Amino acid sequence: MMAMIRALIIEDEQPSREAIKLLGNWEKYGIAEIDEAENGREGLRLVAARRPDLLLVDMKMPEMDGVEFLRRVSAEHPECVCIVISGYDDFEYARTAILSGAIDYLLKPINRHDLNEALAKAAALIGRRKREAGERIDQGIALNLSLPKLKETVFLRLVEDAGGVTPTHLSVIGADKPAEYQVAVFCLLNMTQVRREKFKGDTELFRFAVANLLNELELDGVNCFSFANPKSAREFILVLTLDPARPHGLRPDIEGLLKEGLDRLEKWLHLVASGGVGRPVQSHTQIRDSYLAARDLAWSANLAETAHRPIWAASAAEQGSPPPLIGRMPLIRHGLEEGNAAYAAAVVSDYVAEIRKAGRLSLAAADRLLDDFATLLHELALDLGVPNGWQPDMRSAGHDPDMPYDLTSLKQFESAMQDLLADFADYVRRTVKSAARFHVSDIKAYIDQHYNESIRIHTFTEKYYLSREYLMKQFKQAYGMGIYEYVQKVRMEKAAELLRDPELKIQDVSDLVGFKDKNYFSKAFKNHFGLSPTEYRSKEQNATFLP
Template sequence: MKVLIVDDEKHVREAIRYFVPWDSYNISGIYEATNGQEAIRIMQEHQPAVVFTDMRMPLMDGAELLEWLHRHYPHTKTIVISGYQDFNYVKPAIVYGGTDYLLKPLNSKQLIASAEHAFKLWMEEEAERKRRQRQNMQLNALRPLYWDKMLSDLVSGQASFHELKLALCEELGMPIGAQECRIAVIPLQGADCHLLRRFRGDVALTAFVLANVCNEVMAADQSGYAFRNWQGGGELVVLLWSAVAQAEEMLNRLNEAIRQAFGVQLDIGLSPLNPLPEGLRSALEQAGQALAERNLLQRDGRIHPFRKRGEGSGPANDYGLEGRLDKLRIAVLSGDLERMERVAEEWAGHLAGLPLLTERVLLHQETEMLDVLKRWRPEAEISLERCYDAEGLFSVENWQCRLKSLLHRLSKGSPQTPDSRLVQEIREYLDRNYAQEMTLQHIAERFFISRENVSRKFKQITGENLSDYLTGLRVEKAKALLQNTNLRLSQIAELVGYEDEKYFSRVFKKTAGLTPREYRKQEEEA
C-alpha cells in the first residue's frame, strides 16, 4: 500500500508520519502534499490506497479533493483531519465515504486506530476485488468454450434456437429479427505444413487463436461468430447472420486477417442462403460438402461456395483406381522398395495430370490404398497425413513424399512391444490433456498400472522423465501463445495447465532460459 498525507501545515504531516506504525502494514511509499492540486498530481502518478487530508487548504480545499477522489479513485480510503468541528466540514467526509474524521490537535491513539482501521478495510476490499477479478478471468476464459459447445449443439440440431436466441442477441450481437443465415467451414488441418506447426500441431489451440482473429474482424458490424465445432473435430465454423449476401466478401476479409497474422490463407467452404434457425443443420452440411467437392489442384480462390454434386464424380468412376491398387498389391507382395516407389510416382503423376481432383475423391483413393497396406502390415500403425505446401494448398509433390516415406517405413517392418504401445498411448493422452491437472497417480489409475511402472516404462522407452515431458509440452504450447497472441500471462498460464502465474513463470524460465515476458519481447524483436 501507498499513503498520501495532505495538509498545508508541516508539523501536522510530520506528526502523522511519526505516530502511525507504517511497517506493520507494509506501506511501500508515503507521499506529502500541501493542497488538493498537489494531491491530485500525486494520486494520478502513484495511486495511494489511503489519504489523510486537512479540510482548509489553499488552491483546493479538502471538500473539493474528497469529491474528486470519490469520482476518480472510489476505492481509496480517506481520513479527514481538521481543526474545525463545523458541519460544513464534516458533511463532505460523510457524503464522499471518509472512514474517519479526526480533530486537531491530534490524539496519537485515535490517529493510530483510524489509520489501522483504514488499512484493514482497504486490504479486505482489495482481497475481495482480486477474488472477483480471478472469478471474472475464469469466466472470460470459459466463455469461448461455452459458446463453442452451445453453437456446436445448435448447428447439429442438439440445442434449441429459441432457448439460446436471447443470449445470441445480447452477447454475440445477432439481430433480434434475423431470419437468414449462411455457414462457412474452415478445416484446420488444411494448413498443417505451416499454421498447425506454429501451434505445435495442437488443433484446439489453433482453433482458439483463429476464432479470436475472426471474431475481432466481425466484431465491428457483429455480422456473425466463429467457433470450434465440437461435433466436427478439427474445423472452425463461422455462423453469419447479417449481410449474408456479402458473405464471400466477409470471408475474404477473414482470410486476409489470418494471412496478415500467420502468413497463410485457408480454404473455406460456404453454404448458400438458409432460413434461420431451421436451415442451420443443412447449411453446415452444405459448407462441408463445398469443401469436399473443391478442386484440390486449383491454385486461385480460397472461398468455395456450395454447388450441387455433379454426375460422374463418385468413387465408382474413380479414374482407374482398381488398376493402380493392383499395381500396389503386387509391389508390396514383392517386397521390392524401388518397385513400390515407382507405383507412388506413377500415382502422383496421375493425380497431377487430372483436370479435377476433389478432396472426397482423394480421401476415397487413400482409404483404398491404406487398406492394401494394412493387409500387408496388419501389426503396424498406418496413416497418411494431409499434404499441403507453405501456402496451405494441396501439394501432389508432398503427397508423393509422404507416401514414399510410409512405404519405406513399412518395408522395414514396424513391430511395437506392449510397453511401447502403452507409452505411446500415455504420450497421446498428455498431448490432448496437458491443460488439465495431471498427476502421476491420475495417469497410473487411467492406464491401470502402478505409479512406479508408469515412470519406469516411460523413461525406458522415451529416455525422458514423464514430468519433464509434460513440462516441456506445456512450455512449448505457452511459447506458441506468447508468439501468436496478446493474451495476458495469467491467461496463458491457465491455458497450459498452471493455476499460479508465478509458478508458471519459474517453470518457463527454468525450461526455456527466459521468463515468459523476456521470451515474448525477444520474439517480437526477431
C-alpha cells in the first residue's frame, strides 16, 4: 500500500498556489494532504507543526526568501523532500537548490508535465524512505534490540504519522490489543542549565534520567512510556496506555498524574517544565491527534506568568501576537553602525518591555522570536558586507549551540535576545575589522584627500565598525587634536595657499575648501589666522613686493 504523503506549498502569490494544486496529479502519487504558506517564516512554522514530507518552495518571497528557508529546513528538517520553484533562470538559485538537496528545480510558468515528473520523483523517494524506516524496525526485532528502544521508535513513528509501522511491530511492543491512548507533552524550560550543572553536559544521561522519572509515574490501569522528541530538543513525549478492562465509566485522574510528573521533575532534577495532555483516543492510529493537542497546550505556557515555576496547561490560553520584531531592526542597525551597542541593547529591552506590558508571551512564540531574531541579524550581517552572514555562537555566554535557550521567564527571554545581539555585534565588528583593518593614519589620509567634502564621524565608524568615542580618542592621541579640528586646520591651510593666487575670488576659495557659505568661511578663517581672507591676501601680496 502506498504511504500517505503530506505536502506544503510555500508561495507568496495565491494564483501560483492555485495553479500548482490544479496541475498536480496528487492522488496518483499518494499525496493526500496539501497545506499552503505565503512566505518562508509561515512555511517554517507549518513544517514544525504539520511535519510535511514534501515541500514546494518558491525562491522569491517576502519576509524570508527561498534561499534562507532552504538553509533552515536542511538544518532543522533534513527529512523533508524539496522541489524548488522560481520565476528566474538564475544559476545562484539553482546552486542553492542543489546544495540544499532539492530533488528538482522548476521554472515558472510551471507546466503540468514538469510538475508531475517532479512529484513522481519525490513520491518515489519518500516511499522508499518510509519502507526503509519499517525495515529498520524489523532489523531491530531480528537483532533483539532493547524493547524500550523499539517501543520509542514505533511510538515516534505513530506520533509523526510517518508510516512504516506493521502489526508485527505493534505486537512486539504490546500495542496490538484494544486499548485507549492519551499523549502528554512536557516542554523543559531550563534543560540547558540542568544538563550542564547536574549531568556535566551529557545529553544522553540527562534524557535517560528524565524518561526514567516519567516512566515511574504510577496510576491503576495506566501504563506510562516516555521519550525525548528528536525533532524538538525541548520536548518529552509521554504515551499513556489505558487498560480497557477498568470499570465502565471510571476515568483515571490523568491530569493529577501528570501534575505529579511536573512536580517530580522540579523536585528531583530541578527542571522547570510546562505540560499538557491530549484527548483520549481509541486506536494507535489516532495517537498523533492526541499528541498534537498536547503539544499545543504545553507550548502555550505563558512566560510572563511562569516565574520559574512548573506550569500545567489545562486549556490553551488565548495566544495573541507579540509585536513585530522586524520593525525594530532599523533602530538596532542604527545603534550598531554608530558604534553605540548600548543603544541597540536598549531597543531590545524596550521591545521586551512592550511584551511585558501586554502580559503574554507563549513558549512557542518566544522560541519563534529568537529564531526570527537570529535570522534577521544574519540578513543584517549580509547587508553590512559580512561575506557569509552570521550564525549565533553562544558558547561564550555559556550556551550550548545544540540545546534550546533556557526560557523560564520573560527575564530569561530578554537575556537570550541580548546574548544574541552581543554575539552578533562582536562577530561583525571582528569580521569587518579583519576585512578593513583600522589604522588611525587612514582617517588622516582620508581627510587630507577629501577636505573639501562633507566629512562626518559616522563615515569612519561605519567603515571600521568602531564607536565614535574610540575613534576620536585614538585620533587625538595620535595628532594632538580632534577629527573636526584637524579637518578645519587642513581647510584653512589649503585656503591660505589658494588666497595667494590673485585670480581666485574669495567665494571661489570658500567653495574649493568645502564651505558653502562665504561669510562663515571668512569667520572661520579669521578665527584660525587672526586675519580675514581679504586682510591675509593683502598681507601676503605686500610681503611679496617688499624689496
